[in-house]
Amino acid sequence: MQTSRAPGxxxxxxxxxxxxxVALVLFSLMIGVRTEAGSDGQLTYWTxxxxxxxxxxxxxxxxxxxxxLRQWWGPVGTVRVVPAxxxxxxxxxxxxxxxxxxxxxxxxPVIFYNERYILDLGILVLTYVMLGxxxxxxxxxxxxxxxxxxxxxxxxxxxxxxxxxxxxxxxWICLPLAGILAAFWGVLLGFPVLRLRGDYLAIVTxxxxxxxxxxxxxxxxxxxxxxGVSGIPRPTMFGIPLSPGDDGLAAKLGIEFSxxxxxxxxxxxxxxxxxxxxxxxxxxxRLPIGRAWEALREDEVACRALGINTTTTKLTAFATGxxxxxxxxxxxxxxxxxxxxxxxxxxxxALVLAIVVLGGMGSQLGVALAALAMIGGFELFRGLDQYRxxxxxxAMVLLMIWRPRGLIGHRAPTVFLERNQAISSDLVKEGHG
Amino acid sequence: xxxxxxxLINGLVLGSIYGLIAIGYTMVYGIVxxxxxxxxxxFMIGGFIALITFLILVSFGLTAIPLIxxxxxxxxxxxxxxxxxxxxxxxxxPLRHSFRLAPMLSAIGMSFVLTNxxxxxxxxxxKPVPPIITGGYTLHEGAGGFVVQLSNIQIxxxxxxxxxxxxxxxxxxxxxxxxxxxACEQDQTMASLLGVDxxxxxxxxxxxxAALAAVAGxxxxxxxxxxxxxxxxxxxxxxxxxxxLGGIGSLPGAMLGGLxxxxxxxxxxxxxxxxxxxxxxxxxxxxxxxxxPTGLLxxxxxxxx
Numbered sequence: 001m002q003t004s005r006a007p008g009x010x011x012x013x014x015x016x017x018x019x020x021x022v023a024l025v026l027f028s029l030m031i032g033v034r035t036e037a038g039s040d041g042q043l044t045y046w047t048x049x050x051x052x053x054x055x056x057x058x059x060x061x062x063x064x065x066x067x068x069l070r071q072w073w074g075p076v077g078t079v080r081v082v083p084a085x086x087x088x089x090x091x092x093x094x095x096x097x098x099x100x101x102x103x104x105x106x107x108x109p110v111i112f113y114n115e116r117y118i119l120d121l122g123i124l125v126l127t128y129v130m131l132g133x134x135x136x137x138x139x140x141x142x143x144x145x146x147x148x149x150x151x152x153x154x155x156x157x158x159x160x161x162x163x164x165x166x167x168x169x170x171x172w173i174c175l176p177l178a179g180i181l182a183a184f185w186g187v188l189l190g191f192p193v194l195r196l197r198g199d200y201l202a203i204v205t206x207x208x209x210x211x212x213x214x215x216x217x218x219x220x221x222x223x224x225x226x227x228g229v230s231g232i233p234r235p236t237m238f239g240i241p242l243s244p245g246d247d248g249l250a251a252k253l254g255i256e257f258s259x260x261x262x263x264x265x266x267x268x269x270x271x272x273x274x275x276x277x278x279x280x281x282x283x284x285x286r287l288p289i290g291r292a293w294e295a296l297r298e299d300e301v302a303c304r305a306l307g308i309n310t311t312t313t314k315l316t317a318f319a320t321g322x323x324x325x326x327x328x329x330x331x332x333x334x335x336x337x338x339x340x341x342x343x344x345x346x347x348x349x350a351l352v353l354a355i356v357v358l359g360g361m362g363s364q365l366g367v368a369l370a371a372l373a374m375i376g377g378f379e380l381f382r383g384l385d386q387y388r389x390x391x392x393x394x395a396m397v398l399l400m401i402w403r404p405r406g407l408i409g410h411r412a413p414t415v416f417l418e419r420n421q422a423i424s425s426d427l428v429k430e431g432h433g
Numbered sequence: 434x435x436x437x438x439x440x441l442i443n444g445l446v447l448g449s450i451y452g453l454i455a456i457g458y459t460m461v462y463g464i465v466x467x468x469x470x471x472x473x474x475x476f477m478i479g480g481f482i483a484l485i486t487f488l489i490l491v492s493f494g495l496t497a498i499p500l501i502x503x504x505x506x507x508x509x510x511x512x513x514x515x516x517x518x519x520x521x522x523x524x525x526x527p528l529r530h531s532f533r534l535a536p537m538l539s540a541i542g543m544s545f546v547l548t549n550x551x552x553x554x555x556x557x558x559x560k561p562v563p564p565i566i567t568g569g570y571t572l573h574e575g576a577g578g579f580v581v582q583l584s585n586i587q588i589x590x591x592x593x594x595x596x597x598x599x600x601x602x603x604x605x606x607x608x609x610x611x612x613x614x615x616a617c618e619q620d621q622t623m624a625s626l627l628g629v630d631x632x633x634x635x636x637x638x639x640x641x642x643a644a645l646a647a648v649a650g651x652x653x654x655x656x657x658x659x660x661x662x663x664x665x666x667x668x669x670x671x672x673x674x675x676x677x678l679g680g681i682g683s684l685p686g687a688m689l690g691g692l693x694x695x696x697x698x699x700x701x702x703x704x705x706x707x708x709x710x711x712x713x714x715x716x717x718x719x720x721x722x723x724x725x726p727t728g729l730l731x732x733x734x735x736x737x738x
Contacts, residue, residue, distance in 0.1 A: 030481065030485070035484065043561065192722070203677075214712050386557075389545050392545060400528060
């Protein structure tokens with residue numbers, strides 16, 4: 001039984017050999033030869049057969065390991081029996097993760113008060129958690145694949161930056177304005193793409209994101225072009241600046257000023273914004289509009305047949321998602337103090353989308369964990385800057401193959417019938433409904 | 434008028450390159466129903482391989498330009514086709530029956546892998562090559578001293594495109610492989626029941642698409658004299674726009690769309706602003722999808738339950 005299923009050593013070896021051969025051809029010129037423009041502008045090249053041999057050997061070895069793992073794991077779809085205790089323990093742990101994580105997040109500035117690096121990283125992670133939750137409304141709930149989410153992030157950031165630097169408006173006035181403007185752009189994008197589905201929608205949103213970035217880059221008189229906008233005012237605690245001066249928060253409270261106050265304030269600010277996003281999303285899911293989003297995700301044709309207005313449903317999803325993106329953008333601008341179009345490339349959109357997909361498309365906790373894993377993972381590769389995106393891309397491909405529905409892949413509908421009901425055959429032709 | 438004629442020539446040449454890439458998008462979309470997001474990067478890899486092959490051949494002392502070009506073309510097509518095959522095998526085949534967003538996301542991941550792979554392998558700097566094919570013809574000398582020129586390289590690009598397109602149309606319309614491809618496009622299950630090897634046909638589609646993208650990459654290298662690791666992204670989106678404009682799934686449509694996008698982009702740069710040429714191309718994509726979702730030569734798609 002065991003031997004009949006497992007292919008022999010010869011098979012594995014043959015497969016690895018073919019992989020290595022393919023790798024040899026693929027890498028022969030791209031890795032075996034390195035080109036570089038010399039000082040006189042002439043292109044020169046040198047060979048790197050050592051690297052080439054190493055890569056081919058890696059592919060050979062990797063192929064054997066993958067094949068062995070596949071045999072050990074057994075064919076896909078095998079039902080694995082899990083003891084009942086383990087299942088119940090896991091579900092208990094699953095229920096505890098969210099509150100524990102939330103309490104821990106609240107305590108981060110207390111525990112790591114003196115660790116500036118960890119606080120900064122926490123702010124970054126929370127920004128992506130917020131973006132992920134915002135995009136989750138569009139992708140996870142309404143099922144509209146948006147590859148240009150960064151456009152709304154950019155709209156929010158530039159709205160705040162330009163309003164604050166040109167008109168001197170404060171952060172707390174600009175924050176809702178940035179959200180409204182981003183939502184407006186969401187509707188503007190929503191209109192043309194209403195009739196599109198799936199892949200077409202993805203490409204149009206991608207094009208839209210690029211248009212926004214290119215306009216920001218080229219409309220020099222307003223946006224400052226590639227130089228961006230600098231000197232963006234820092235946020236105040238409802239009017240009280242977090243500065244060392246006499247009217248600063250520290251002086252008013254009678255404590256000694258420390259630059260960490262501002263970081264801690266920013267941390268709680270983004271935490272509040274992210275939790276707002278989460279709360280609104282959870283509430284919306286229980287409203288008819290949230291139900292309509294989920295129905296739209298499952299089957300658009302059925303939705304229309306049931307009388308759901310798909311136009312408003314899609315537009316509200318776009319607008320809501322865009323608004324949260326805009327709020328996050330305004331926060332980003334005030335935190336950085338400087339923004340330029342470089343922060344709003346397609347990579348950002350893909351990163352946020354990867355977070356949503358990895359988080360299981362629709363699961364709030366999943367998105368938060370995915371953001372933590374992604375941004376944390378990015379930090380691990382900080383030293384290897386040029387390999388970062390390479391690893392990111394590979395991880396995306398492997399994750400899709402391994403778990404296409406994300407790490408916490410549940411798409412159970414929020415509403416369903418508790419039990420099957422037998423109804424009279426007068427009502428249903430086939431008998432049981 | 435002379436200026437316009439010159440821009441028309443430039444636009445047609447650029448459009449030929451876009452058209453060659455667009456064929457890859459349109460074929461894959463027709464058969465598998467997914468946007469091969471990594472196709473633009475396959476085009477970039479093709480350009481790189483052409484560049485490296487060219488450098489090696491020149492350093493070996495080969496001087497006959499036609500011979501060099503032929504070898505570069507064949508090597509670049511062969512290796513890039515293998516890239517196309519590998520990408521399909523690794524990233525798309527396991528997801529054939531997955532949910533609909535999975536192949537798209539996998540393709541985005543693959544696009545990142547290819548872009549950064551060539552950045553790591555070949556460095557981030559632009560690779561310039563000296564002009565390989567020089568000379569040309571003066572078509573018309575205007576009164577203001579403006580000269581309408583048709584360079585040899587432009588002729589080569591257009592001729593190569595026309596020859597490949599003819600070859601390819603023949604392949605799809607009158608060979609066994611072409612018939613299999615059309616069968617898979619209509620109904621994969623039925624095709625496999627009738628003895629068509631669906632997996633192999635899909636692989637071959639990717640291989641052919643990648644080979645055509647390699648030609649486009651080489652033409653780009655010859656025409657502009659440079660390659661860099663990031664060129665696949667924008668060229669890819671524009672070629673996809675071309676495929677959509679022509680009607681996705683239609684081969685003549687892809688070529689027509691490519692020519693139109695090339696013309697629009699060139700004329701926009703010439704008469705309006707160079708900075709916004711990409712904005713113009715992307716806006717066209719959006720406008721086309723609003724008013725003409727099936728493209729110029731596409732068939733309307735019927736939505737079934």
